[in-house]
Amino acid sequence: MTEFTVKNKVKAFLQESSTVPLFLQGDALQVLQDFPGECIDLVFTSPPYYRQRAYAACGLGLEDSAGEYLDKLTAVCAQIFRVLKPAGSFWLNLSDSYLHKGVMLLPWRLAQRLCDELGFTLRNQVIWHKVKGGPDPARDRLRNLWEPLFFFTKSARDYYFNDEAARLPPGRAQSVRHGAVVSAGGVTGVRYRRKIELSTALSNTEKKAALAALDQALAEVEQGSIPDFRLVPRAGGRITHGSAPQLSGRARELEQRGFYILKYSPKGARLSDVWDILPEDSQGRAGAHGAVFPPDLPRRPIVLTCPPGGVVLDPFAGSGTTCLAAGELERRSVGIDLCAQYLEQARQRCER
Numbered sequence: 001m002t003e004f005t006v007k008n009k010v011k012a013f014l015q016e017s018s019t020v021p022l023f024l025q026g027d028a029l030q031v032l033q034d035f036p037g038e039c040i041d042l043v044f045t046s047p048p049y050y051r052q053r054a055y056a057a058c059g060l061g062l063e064d065s066a067g068e069y070l071d072k073l074t075a076v077c078a079q080i081f082r083v084l085k086p087a088g089s090f091w092l093n094l095s096d097s098y099l100h101k102g103v104m105l106l107p108w109r110l111a112q113r114l115c116d117e118l119g120f121t122l123r124n125q126v127i128w129h130k131v132k133g134g135p136d137p138a139r140d141r142l143r144n145l146w147e148p149l150f151f152f153t154k155s156a157r158d159y160y161f162n163d164e165a166a167r168l169p170p171g172r173a174q175s176v177r178h179g180a181v182v183s184a185g186g187v188t189g190v191r192y193r194r195k196i197e198l199s200t201a202l203s204n205t206e207k208k209a210a211l212a213a214l215d216q217a218l219a220e221v222e223q224g225s226i227p228d229f230r231l232v233p234r235a236g237g238r239i240t241h242g243s244a245p246q247l248s249g250r251a252r253e254l255e256q257r258g259f260y261i262l263k264y265s266p267k268g269a270r271l272s273d274v275w276d277i278l279p280e281d282s283q284g285r286a287g288a289h290g291a292v293f294p295p296d297l298p299r300r301p302i303v304l305t306c307p308p309g310g311v312v313l314d315p316f317a318g319s320g321t322t323c324l325a326a327g328e329l330e331r332r333s334v335g336i337d338l339c340a341q342y343l344e345q346a347r348q349r350c351e352r
Contacts (some may be wrong), residue, residue, distance in 0.1 A: 002139060003290075003302070005180045006024060006026075006031055006034035006050075007034050007035075007206060009022065009024065010022070010024075010036065010039070010334070011036065012087070013332070013334065014036075014039055015310065016332075017309070019326070019330055019331065019332055020256055021326070021327060021332075021333045021334065021335055021342045021347075022132075022246070022335070023317065023320070023332070023336065023347060024334065025336075025338070025343055026338065027059070027338055028055065028060075028076050028079075028080060028315040028316060028336050028338070029072070030338075031336050032076065032080065032082075032083060032336070033064070034090075035079070035082075035083045036083070037083060038084065038085045038086065038088075039083055040083045040085065040311050040334075041085055041087075041088050041160070041305075041306045041310035041311050041312065042088060042089050042090075042091070042301065042302060042305050042306035042310060042312045043084065043088070043089070043090045043312075043313045043314070044091040044092070044302065044310075045089075045091075045092060045285045045315055045322065046093040046293055046303070046315065046318075047060060047073060047076075047091075047316045049061060049095060050066060050097045050104070050106055051097055051180070053096070058290075059338045060073070060189065060316075066097070066099070066104055066106060069106070070106065070109060074118070077090075077092075077114050077118060077120075078118055079315075080313075080315065081118050081119065081154060082153045084314070085154070086154060086155055086159075086315075087154070087158060087159045088153070088154050088159065089151065089154070089159055089160070089161075089305035089327070090120065090152040090153070090154070091150065091151055091152070091298070092107075092110075092149070092150045092152065093147060093150075093293065093297065094107040094147075094148065095107070095147045095148075099133050101140075105147045107150070111125075111150050113206035114152060115152075117219070117339050119154075120152040120153055121153045121154075121156045122148075123151045123152065123153055124151040125147075125148055125149075125150055125151075126149040126150070126274070126275055127148065127273060127274045128147045128196050128277060128280065129145060129146050129276045129277070130145050130147070130277060130279045130280065130295065131145070131277070131279075132145070132276070132279075133279065134279065145309045149275070151301070151305075160301070160305055160306070160307050160310075162304060162305075162307075163270050163271070163304065164267060165303040165304060166213065166271055166300050166303045166304050167265070167269060167270060167278070168268045168269045168270075168271065180343070183228040183229065184247055185228075186342070187221070187228060187229065189214055189217075189302060190271070191213075193211065193214060195233060196211055196214065197211075198212045199345045200235075201258070202233060202234055202258045202259070206257065206258030207258075208299045209258070210231070210233055210259040210289060213259065214231055214261075217229045217231065217261055220263070224265045224266070226264055226265070226266055226268055227263060227265075227330050230261070230263040230264075231255075231259060231260075231261050232259060232260055232261075232262075233259040234254045234258045234259065237290075271290065271300065271304075275300065277294055277296045277297055278294060279293070279294060280325060284301055292318070292319050292321060292343070293321055294321070295321055295324055295325045295328070298322045298326070299325045299328075299329065302325060302326055302329050302330060302331060306326075306329075306331050307330070308330065308331070310335070311331070311333065312326040312331050312332070312333040312334070313333070313335075314336070315336045316331070316336070316337065317335030317336055318342050319342060319345050319346050320342075320343075320345070320347070321349075322334045322335065323346060324346075324349055
């Protein structure tokens with residue numbers, strides 16, 4: 001594909017609002033070099049793993065050495081950094097390989113280079129727990145049921161992140177037991193009240209303020225505005241994030257007020273960095289590509305880090321799962337792959 005064709009196709013696509021993906025055939029590095037700068041909101045990709053599979057068009061992953069493999073991936077990631085908008089994010093799923101029985105640590109070696117050499121900021125290392133895995137012929141090590149997913153940002157601070165868009169379902173609603181309101185976690189306030197009243201670490205003024213704050217939190221539970229809360233008085237329990245005031249805001253609250261309250265969100269808990277996602281593609285794995293990841297894997301990063309109407313890119317599109325998920329979430333998407341057969345499969349999946 002010529003530079004003229006790529007540039008014009010991408011520019012025309014960026015001016016449209018359609019969620020029908022744009023698929024481009026070619027080597028990821030060469031195609032990305034022809035993209036305009038700072039035009040992509042989110043990149044989610046899972047490149048070919050090092051010496052684990054033979055893909056239809058060969059390409060990345062069959063290098064003679066791990067160093068050469070990492071050099072090529074780093075070059076692609078340099079282009080990813082260039083095409084990302086300043087508020088953009090890059091999610092990378094990459095499994096490890098073995099050499100002479102030893103784990104090679106390739107994902108982490110690459111992550112280090114992306115930070116040190118390219119300027120990415122690594123915000124999270126997510127564990128993709130596959131819940132169940134396929135047969136493992138190795139009898140001299142543990143079965144592997146997880147893969148890393150790295151969350152990079154182009155900017156260290158000013159990047160798009162909407163944690164309200166992807167939360168775990170909240171706990172059960174409050175209930176009434178023996179005439180007392182009980183929070184989703186079983187809190188009635190009786191134990192907190194007793195702990196405050198009997199505390200020798202709180203002054204009378206601090207006790208009065210803590211009891212008032214407790215009553216307010218219980219009222220919010222009764223009204224349904226919060227599902228649960230946790231109250232920690234001075235010397236009354238483990239302090240969240242440590243006890244050093246210079247390091248922990250909670251510790252400063254204890255030092256200044258004598259207590260703090262953590263109120264749980266009615267929208268549910270924020271996502272953690274461990275994701276339980278089955279490896280099977282529930283949409284169907286039929287087709288030529290033998291390494292289809294589940295649509296649930298890119299869905300969370302898309303709603304978290306791609307604004308509505310934004311553009312998602314997968315430079316190793318394969319069977320088009322990233323583009324499929326983007327379209328379902330009403331985001332535009334671009335997929336690049338070396339293999340025409342894979343791209344045709346991707347088009348058919350997204351059309352269905």
